[in-house]
Amino acid sequence: MAEEAAAGLQGLNIQEKAPGGPQPTVILVIGMAGSGKTTFMQRLNAHLHATQRPGYIINLDPAVTNVPYGANVDIRDTVNYKNVMKQYSLGPNGAILTSLNLFATRFDQVVSLCEKKRDPPLQYIVADTPGQIEIFTWSASGAIITEAFATSFPTMIAYIIDTPRCVGPQTFMTNMLQACSILYKTRLPVLLVFNKVDVARHEFALDWMADFENFHQALDSEQSYAASLSRSMSLVLEQFYQNMRSVGVSAVTGEGMEEFMAAVQQCREEYEQQYKPDLERRQAERAQLEQQRQAAELERLQADRAAGAAAAAGGNSGLPRGPVVLDARKGATLQQLEEEEEEEEEKLRGLD
Numbered sequence: 001m002a003e004e005a006a007a008g009l010q011g012l013n014i015q016e017k018a019p020g021g022p023q024p025t026v027i028l029v030i031g032m033a034g035s036g037k038t039t040f041m042q043r044l045n046a047h048l049h050a051t052q053r054p055g056y057i058i059n060l061d062p063a064v065t066n067v068p069y070g071a072n073v074d075i076r077d078t079v080n081y082k083n084v085m086k087q088y089s090l091g092p093n094g095a096i097l098t099s100l101n102l103f104a105t106r107f108d109q110v111v112s113l114c115e116k117k118r119d120p121p122l123q124y125i126v127a128d129t130p131g132q133i134e135i136f137t138w139s140a141s142g143a144i145i146t147e148a149f150a151t152s153f154p155t156m157i158a159y160i161i162d163t164p165r166c167v168g169p170q171t172f173m174t175n176m177l178q179a180c181s182i183l184y185k186t187r188l189p190v191l192l193v194f195n196k197v198d199v200a201r202h203e204f205a206l207d208w209m210a211d212f213e214n215f216h217q218a219l220d221s222e223q224s225y226a227a228s229l230s231r232s233m234s235l236v237l238e239q240f241y242q243n244m245r246s247v248g249v250s251a252v253t254g255e256g257m258e259e260f261m262a263a264v265q266q267c268r269e270e271y272e273q274q275y276k277p278d279l280e281r282r283q284a285e286r287a288q289l290e291q292q293r294q295a296a297e298l299e300r301l302q303a304d305r306a307a308g309a310a311a312a313a314g315g316n317s318g319l320p321r322g323p324v325v326l327d328a329r330k331g332a333t334l335q336q337l338e339e340e341e342e343e344e345e346e347k348l349r350g351l352d
């Protein structure tokens with residue numbers, strides 16, 4: 001595995017694929033800057049090792065200076081973020097986005113690495129994403145990477161939340177809206193991971209999600225426009241909360257990690273029952289549309305060829321050969337018109 005990381009993606013020759021057995025679950029770790037993604041990755045990696053669940057760790061953050069967990073694939077081995085910044089005269093966020101775009105073009109190779117036969121077989125593939133959340137969730141490269149995983153493996157999103165910061169109802173609402181938008185964009189199972197429970201317990205958040213009146217009470221003291229927006233949004237999000245799984249963890253102490261693993265299993269089941277049939281339906285629809293497009297193209301091509309052949313057979317006049325009835329003179333054929341024309345010419349010659 002170290003060799004793969006050291007080699008980056010250069011010159012990979014992946015031939016052996018894992019046989020039919022159960023596929024590993026992909027956990028995409030997403031969250032706002034400072035929510036504790038990297039620390040959580042480190043904890044999860046340690047937990048997988050301790051409980052003997054073979055995992056494969058991927059770092060997709062090109063700007064991170066220190067990766068405290070041993071990544072099997074690291075975007076930094078393939079793309080140099082600082083060079084990208086210089087070469088394309090970009091700022092830090094533009095360079096992260098461009099690095100991710102460059103990496104996405106070769107992501108099929110990462111998927112092949114994940115599919116490679118191993119003994120014991122992989123159970124989990126965990127990917128850390130850039131701290132600037134929108135660079136992954138709202139970019140084409142983020143969508144390509146997510147879809148590449150989701151079409152190959154059971155995939156879910158672990159949305160990391162900084163619990164102590166969410167004690168403020170408006171920060172809580174901002175986090176919920178982000179999670180909701182990710183759910184609707186990717187359609188993948190999303191697990192809300194309330195991190196840092198060693199600093200602040202997450203039960204208040206569960207309470208707000210279970211009953212919006214409790215959330216409104218928390219907002220009572222605030223009269224700003226943002227507070228009233230949060231109040232309205234809590235009603236909109238009621239349905240979203242009902243379908244949402246959540247778990248409280250501490251990436252520092254390791255609390256809640258087994259509950260997290262159990263929730264991941266439930267998300268995997270949800271993927272199999274809901275996302276996969278939907279994905280297969282969308283793929284079938286896409287294939288049917290492609291078939292229809294090809295049939296229409298073929299028909300157009302055949303019509304063009306037929307018209308071309310007819311034009312060639314009609315000589316330079318461009319008119320089809322034979323006694324074709326012309327519109328301008330009802331009943332007159334091309335032959336008749338030519339004869340009449342000759343007669344006219346003879347008459348004129350006679351006059352001369």
Ligand SMILES: Nc1nc2c(ncn2[C@@H]2O[C@H](COP(=O)(O)OP(=O)(O)OP(=O)(O)O)[C@@H](O)[C@H]2O)c(=O)[nH]1
Nearest residue numbers: 032033034035036037038039131196199250251252
């Ligand atoms: N007390 C406590 N602190 C935590 C926990 N998880 C992370 N932290 C701290 O939160 C800060 C941010 O953690 P990171 O893991 O760097 O967060 P991140 O989301 O990867 O940050 P970016 O890469 O900048 O987006 C660090 O100081 C961590 O030590 C936790 O469970 N408990």
